[in-house]
Amino acid sequence: MHRAGRFLVCARFQTRNISLTMSLEKAHTTLVNVERIKYEGTDMLKDPISVADPEAFAIMKNEKLRQRRGLELIASENFTTKAVCDALSSSMTNKYSEGYPGARYYGGNEHIDKMELLCQKRALEVFGLDQELWGVNVQSLSGSPANFAVYTAVVEPNGRIMGLDLPDGGHLSHGFFTPTRKVSATSIFFQSMPYKVCPKTGLIDYDKLEEDAMLFRPKVIVAGMSCYARHLDYQRFRKIADKCGAYLMSDMAHISGLVAAGIVPSPFEFSDIVTTTTHKSLRGPRGALIFYRKGVRSVNAKGEKTMYDLHDRISQAVFPGLQGGPHNHTIAGIAVALRQCITTEFVDYTKQVVANSKALAERLKELGYALATDGTDNHLCLVDLRPLGLDGAKAEHVLDLAHIACNKNTCPGDVSALRPGGIRLGSPALTSRGFKEADFVEVANFIDKAIKILLNFKDQSGKTIKDLKEFTAKSEAFNKEIDKLRDGVEAFTAKFDIPGNDEF
Numbered sequence: 434m435h436r437a438g439r440f441l442v443c444a445r446f447q448t449r450n451i452s453l454t455m456s457l458e459k460a461h462t463t464l465v466n467v468e469r470i471k472y473e474g475t476d477m478l479k480d481p482i483s484v485a486d487p488e489a490f491a492i493m494k495n496e497k498l499r500q501r502r503g504l505e506l507i508a509s510e511n512f513t514t515k516a517v518c519d520a521l522s523s524s525m526t527n528k529y530s531e532g533y534p535g536a537r538y539y540g541g542n543e544h545i546d547k548m549e550l551l552c553q554k555r556a557l558e559v560f561g562l563d564q565e566l567w568g569v570n571v572q573s574l575s576g577s578p579a580n581f582a583v584y585t586a587v588v589e590p591n592g593r594i595m596g597l598d599l600p601d602g603g604h605l606s607h608g609f610f611t612p613t614r615k616v617s618a619t620s621i622f623f624q625s626m627p628y629k630v631c632p633k634t635g636l637i638d639y640d641k642l643e644e645d646a647m648l649f650r651p652k653v654i655v656a657g658m659s660c661y662a663r664h665l666d667y668q669r670f671r672k673i674a675d676k677c678g679a680y681l682m683s684d685m686a687h688i689s690g691l692v693a694a695g696i697v698p699s700p701f702e703f704s705d706i707v708t709t710t711t712h713k714s715l716r717g718p719r720g721a722l723i724f725y726r727k728g729v730r731s732v733n734a735k736g737e738k739t740m741y742d743l744h745d746r747i748s749q750a751v752f753p754g755l756q757g758g759p760h761n762h763t764i765a766g767i768a769v770a771l772r773q774c775i776t777t778e779f780v781d782y783t784k785q786v787v788a789n790s791k792a793l794a795e796r797l798k799e800l801g802y803a804l805a806t807d808g809t810d811n812h813l814c815l816v817d818l819r820p821l822g823l824d825g826a827k828a829e830h831v832l833d834l835a836h837i838a839c840n841k842n843t844c845p846g847d848v849s850a851l852r853p854g855g856i857r858l859g860s861p862a863l864t865s866r867g868f869k870e871a872d873f874v875e876v877a878n879f880i881d882k883a884i885k886i887l888l889n890f891k892d893q894s895g896k897t898i899k900d901l902k903e904f905t906a907k908s909e910a911f912n913k914e915i916d917k918l919r920d921g922v923e924a925f926t927a928k929f930d931i932p933g934n935d936e937f
Contacts, residue, residue, distance in 0.1 A: 603659060
């Protein structure tokens with residue numbers, strides 16, 4: 434470059450550098466001039482949150498109040514125990530520990546190793562698994578990352594996966610996409626083909642699944658759901674997977690507590706891989722487990738054995754493939770929750786979860802509501818509101834105003850997940866508060882009252898959810914009725930205790 438040209442470039446660089454320096458100095462001055470909070474007479478490192486941050490503490494207390502005064506019917510939620518809460522706020526949260534027991538990238542992990550090994554041991558014990566035949570990874574941060582780790586481990590990029598379609602009761606992480614958008618990361622990085630339920634019965638069409646699997650030839654078939662109220666036929670899934678040469682991965686996130694208690698069919702006998710969250714019916718913290726088979730996978734006609742190699746593949750997919758250091762306080766909380774799962778009290782609790790779910794479903798049917806699959810075998814039921822001319826979003830909003838928490842959900846035959854035709858109701862959380870069958874009959878009655886209020890104002894509240902929200906914010910007549918119902922809900926729930934820490 435000509436000398437004059439080099440000088441010009443240098444001058445421009447210096448000008449930009451001076452400008453950048455001035456910008457940084459200005460930003461630093463701005464930060465320094467922020468009004469600082471005085472912490473005189475207190476100890477930031479030792480004060481409880483009520484002293485250290487009253488604003489955040491108030492929000493937490495209000496959330497606890499919301500949970501206490503309302504009816505928590507979201508099927509994927511539960512109230513975890515005080516022991517688990519204590520583990521989550523323990524010293525385990527301070528340690529960084531990339532790697533696995535005995536092979537960490539940091540020092541000082543001797544107790545972290547012991548906790549992770551204890552968690553693994555208990556996870557296998559809870560589900561009655563032989564450690565020679567099964568292994569478990571306890572580091573995944575949640576259910577969707579756990580599922581994605583499995584796909585990363587056993588499905589090559591752009592490989593094929595089959596899972597239950599989201600509108601039919603499946604989960605986003607099982608590969609959901611629309612004609613215009615790949616919604617789940619699973620459908621972005623892998624090819625996904627859904628299997629469906631029969632629109633009339635709401636039951637999985639296993640014959641069509643088998644037919645499609647033989648054409649699509651997936652690497653993984655996912656036996657799992659997010660809103661399916663009946664037992665899964667794991668043996669049929671196994672036969673289909675063997676026929677098309679796929680791994681069978683069972684996602685038991687919703688029913689893992691029921692499986693642990695031995696009151697619903699277990700996926701382990703027929704599956705290669707089983708994933709689960711730990712915060713739903715298992716009643717632990719927000720984490721996940723990945724179980725995988727070890728030993729012989731198959732034997733050919735010549736007697737030659739093919740061995741499972743899932744341990745290394747799944748371990749490496751979780752770390753370092755998709756995550757850094759594990760959340761050790763969560764692993765501690767999972768270990769505590771798993772110990773509670775082997776008690777007779779937990780088995781009794783889980784039996785009550787199913788009994789309560791059935792009582793809720795039967796009472797809703799008595800009140801004239803249509804249920805997908807006409808009932809339930811597990812902890813949830815799906816109410817189809819389409820025969821009433823309603824959709825799930827509107828019902829969810831009005832129920833929420835009455836302090837009844839549920840979630841809008843698609844029903845079999847819905848054409849769009851964006852305008853679902855029903856609401857999903859679950860029994861684990863209220864069962865943790867001590868609700869019995871008669872109490873869930875009352876819960877159904879409260880739901881019915883809310884739906885009838887919505888129907889009474891249907892013609893006045895507009896066509897869209899936006900219209901409804903604007904109407905409910907202004908209508909004195911509507912709010913008079915919903916306030917009365919909310920008062921009844923609060924009076925009812927006040928009779929029941931709530932697990933966890935008392936204040937927040």
